[in-house]
Amino acid sequence: MKKLGLLLSTGIIAALAHAPQAAAQTEIAWWHAMDAELGKKLEEIATGFNESQSEFKVVPTYKGSYPETLTAAIAAFRANEQPAIVQVFEVGTGTMMAAKGAVYPVYQLMADNGEPWDPSGFLAPVTGYYSDTDGNILSMPFNSSTPIMYYNKDVFEKAGLDPETPPKTWAELETMSRQIMESGAAPCGFTSGWISWVQLENLSAIHDQPYGTLENGFGGLGTEFTFNGPVQVQHWDNLKKWADEGLFQYGGPVGGADAPPKFYAQECAIYMNSSASRAGVINNSKEFEVGFAPLPYYDDVTTDPKNSIIGGATLWALNGKDPEVYKGVAQFFTYLSQPDIQAGWHQFTGYLPITNAAYELGQEQGYYEANPGSDIAIKQITRGTPTANSKGIRFGNLTQARTVVDEEFEALLAGSKTAQEALDAAVERGNQILRDFEAANQ
Amino acid sequence: MQAKRTIFPNKILPYMLLVPQLAVTIAFFIWPALQALKSSFEREDPFGFSTTFVWFENYRRLFVDPSYLNALGKTAIFAFSVTLLSMTLSLILAVAVNRVLRTNRLYTTLLVWPYAVAPVVVGILWWFMFNPTIGIAPYLLRGIGISWNHRVDGTDAMILVIIAASWKQISYNFLFFVAGLQSVPNSLIEAAAIDGAGPFKRFWTIVFPLLSPTTFFLLIVNINYAMFDTFGLIDATTNGGPNQATNILVYKVYADGFLGLNIGSSSAQSVVLMIIVIALTAIQFRYVERRVQY
Numbered sequence: 001m002k003k004l005g006l007l008l009s010t011g012i013i014a015a016l017a018h019a020p021q022a023a024a025q026t027e028i029a030w031w032h033a034m035d036a037e038l039g040k041k042l043e044e045i046a047t048g049f050n051e052s053q054s055e056f057k058v059v060p061t062y063k064g065s066y067p068e069t070l071t072a073a074i075a076a077f078r079a080n081e082q083p084a085i086v087q088v089f090e091v092g093t094g095t096m097m098a099a100k101g102a103v104y105p106v107y108q109l110m111a112d113n114g115e116p117w118d119p120s121g122f123l124a125p126v127t128g129y130y131s132d133t134d135g136n137i138l139s140m141p142f143n144s145s146t147p148i149m150y151y152n153k154d155v156f157e158k159a160g161l162d163p164e165t166p167p168k169t170w171a172e173l174e175t176m177s178r179q180i181m182e183s184g185a186a187p188c189g190f191t192s193g194w195i196s197w198v199q200l201e202n203l204s205a206i207h208d209q210p211y212g213t214l215e216n217g218f219g220g221l222g223t224e225f226t227f228n229g230p231v232q233v234q235h236w237d238n239l240k241k242w243a244d245e246g247l248f249q250y251g252g253p254v255g256g257a258d259a260p261p262k263f264y265a266q267e268c269a270i271y272m273n274s275s276a277s278r279a280g281v282i283n284n285s286k287e288f289e290v291g292f293a294p295l296p297y298y299d300d301v302t303t304d305p306k307n308s309i310i311g312g313a314t315l316w317a318l319n320g321k322d323p324e325v326y327k328g329v330a331q332f333f334t335y336l337s338q339p340d341i342q343a344g345w346h347q348f349t350g351y352l353p354i355t356n357a358a359y360e361l362g363q364e365q366g367y368y369e370a371n372p373g374s375d376i377a378i379k380q381i382t383r384g385t386p387t388a389n390s391k392g393i394r395f396g397n398l399t400q401a402r403t404v405v406d407e408e409f410e411a412l413l414a415g416s417k418t419a420q421e422a423l424d425a426a427v428e429r430g431n432q433i434l435r436d437f438e439a440a441n442q
Numbered sequence: 443m444q445a446k447r448t449i450f451p452n453k454i455l456p457y458m459l460l461v462p463q464l465a466v467t468i469a470f471f472i473w474p475a476l477q478a479l480k481s482s483f484e485r486e487d488p489f490g491f492s493t494t495f496v497w498f499e500n501y502r503r504l505f506v507d508p509s510y511l512n513a514l515g516k517t518a519i520f521a522f523s524v525t526l527l528s529m530t531l532s533l534i535l536a537v538a539v540n541r542v543l544r545t546n547r548l549y550t551t552l553l554v555w556p557y558a559v560a561p562v563v564v565g566i567l568w569w570f571m572f573n574p575t576i577g578i579a580p581y582l583l584r585g586i587g588i589s590w591n592h593r594v595d596g597t598d599a600m601i602l603v604i605i606a607a608s609w610k611q612i613s614y615n616f617l618f619f620v621a622g623l624q625s626v627p628n629s630l631i632e633a634a635a636i637d638g639a640g641p642f643k644r645f646w647t648i649v650f651p652l653l654s655p656t657t658f659f660l661l662i663v664n665i666n667y668a669m670f671d672t673f674g675l676i677d678a679t680t681n682g683g684p685n686q687a688t689n690i691l692v693y694k695v696y697a698d699g700f701l702g703l704n705i706g707s708s709s710a711q712s713v714v715l716m717i718i719v720i721a722l723t724a725i726q727f728r729y730v731e732r733r734v735q736y
Binding site: 074408 | 485486487488490491573575576595596684700703
């Protein structure tokens with residue numbers, strides 16, 4: 001009798017414990033590559049959405065670097081365990097767009113779920129980069145950046161330069177770096193992260209030089225690289241010359257992991273990297289004053305520098321989940337596009353304000369006046385009228401092509417190739433990679 | 443002397459006891475290996491939507507690819523150097539510790555610690571020490587006039603990974619050598635000393651040949667380690683760079699497969715790597731084992 005009573009009460013308690021779970025929320029898995037400060041901010045946004053409604057729950061998971069996140073998503077897809085949303089960097093756009101069966105295009109997702117979708121509200125360079133040939137946007141813009149120049153105002157002053165006048169052209173950068181080194185204010189002039197993105201892709205866009213045929217790859221898989229033109233060769237020759245002199249120090253391949261310490265330790269006075277490095281720069285430069293400036297250009301090549309191009313990532317919805325999940329994804333995307341959410345994300349991280357409304361909100365709030373240099377990125381990316389060469393680039397297997405560019409750059413610095421040879425080799429090896437991609441995606 | 447053989451009555455039980463281990467081996471070793479073998483004959487897009495059977499195309503492309511041939515060369519240099527360096531240093535240390543009577547336990551413990559550190563952590567430690575900007579080693583080297591930059595200089599990068607990889611393996615080899623030295627009968631050494639043999643001669647004619655089983659075993663283990671277990675180290679220090687100077691075969695498998703998303707080529711490379719190591723082990727057993735004196 002006692003035993004029966006015990007059994008009964010255990011059963012009732014167990015049933016009660018399970019009851020709340022009957023009204024379970026639909027979970028939306030979101031895989032991303034934002035670590036440290038950026039990751040915390042991202043989780044705040046997800047929590048904000050979760051608290052604003054009770055039907056869906058976005059669960060963000062940090063999967064490592066951009067390449068690691070993309071690989072994890074692909075592996076998961078093949079095992080039918082894919083997340084609903086994955087953050088893929090701009091370099092993976094070609095791969096994602098070619099995977100038509102895996103991707104649920106965002107314009108379709110929003111239309112199918114009755115959520116508002118206005119592409120014209122987004123920043124023009126963003127829509128240009130992520131639309132297909134019919135002008136439809138396939139992935140949700142979230143964190144787009146562009147490279148800018150950070151510089152050490154204290155070192156400038158010590159070298160006898162005006163800290164409020166950063167170099168506008170590469171010629172000025174060379175002279176200023178030399179002055180900095182000769183005066184002993186710092187042992188190195190400048191360094192750069194993301195050599196392939198900043199010193200080749202953006203260089204070509206800003207100077208209106210083509211990176212590849214078929215409108216930099218937007219026109220089709222049959223594209224070929226053309227970045228071994230005279231302007232790019234001249235610039236790489238200069239980089240090699242400056243490296244030999246000590247004006248330029250190389251920060252490593254891919255993201256350039258050694259470049260930030262050089263700037264933070266005040267070894268190099270000038271530092272070129274993503275606008276999203278802003279949060280890290282501000283955190284690590286407590287002992288000196290930082291200035292922000294657009295990237296320099298060659299005034300003997302152009303007097304009308306074009307816009308720089310996008311970096312960062314977008315959010316892709318993957319196929320194969322229940323319709324319930326996509327309803328939540330669509331609502332989440334609407335939440336993300338709200339001006340105050342976007343403005344908050346942009347202002348904290350240094351990523352661009354994705355929507356015009358977010359930019360205007362920041363202006364109304366007086367954010368850009370209170371934080372000098374915070375609008376350099378958006379001004380640089382909307383500068384001038386975009387041309388076919390400055391709209392951006394789209395190539396399959398671009399990760400591998402960028403590795404090739406990094407390797408040839410290292411060969412150049414080691415003195416085993418001239419700039420022309422290095423770029424020619426990079427084009428040749430890169431084209432091989434493009435042909436492989438074309439063949440695999442017939 | 444007759445060895446007693448126990449007849450085990452139950453026919454099924456031995457197999458049942460083996461099943462868990464076999465299951466693990468099949469699931470984590472055999473099955474992925476067969477998958478890789480299958481993938482190496484195909485070309486597919488990253489998401490697996492279109493898979494084409496391409497016979498030996500992936501293999502053929504490997505052997506005309508200059509970067510693969512480069513990787514073969516770099517791996518040979520790397521494996522040989524790591525094995526030589528770590529075995530020599532650990533032998534010297536083992537002999538030295540063997541002579542110390544009282545504190546040899548302490549030395550043994552201290553020398554074995556590096557083995558407990560994971561390869562990735564080792565890589566990060568050495569990355570810090572040799573970082574051109576914030577590292578202590580380049581700072582000291584600059585003092586004697588050597589400028590160190592493994593980000594740009596391929597030779598510096600290779601030296602860095604060789605040192606880091608050997609450092610870790612020295613502990614493992616050391617332990618085996620110490621055990622091996624213990625098994626050398628003291629009476630032989632003393633007899634040789636009485637006959638007038640100096641320490642060098644004693645070592646080379648008595649101790650080393652008696653150590654040969656250990657040395658042979660360690661040779662195989664070290665080469666396997668250098669070719670397979672050093673992936674984490676390369677990933678944490680040089681990422682195969684600069685300009686493929688440290689792009690050893692096992693790293694290239696990862697880079698092409700996971701970063702380049704070229705699964706067919708990556709599988710082909712892993713199959714080739716497996717064949718190479720099997721061949722090396724077979725060669726060692728055939729030729730080197732003859733010289734081993736048990």
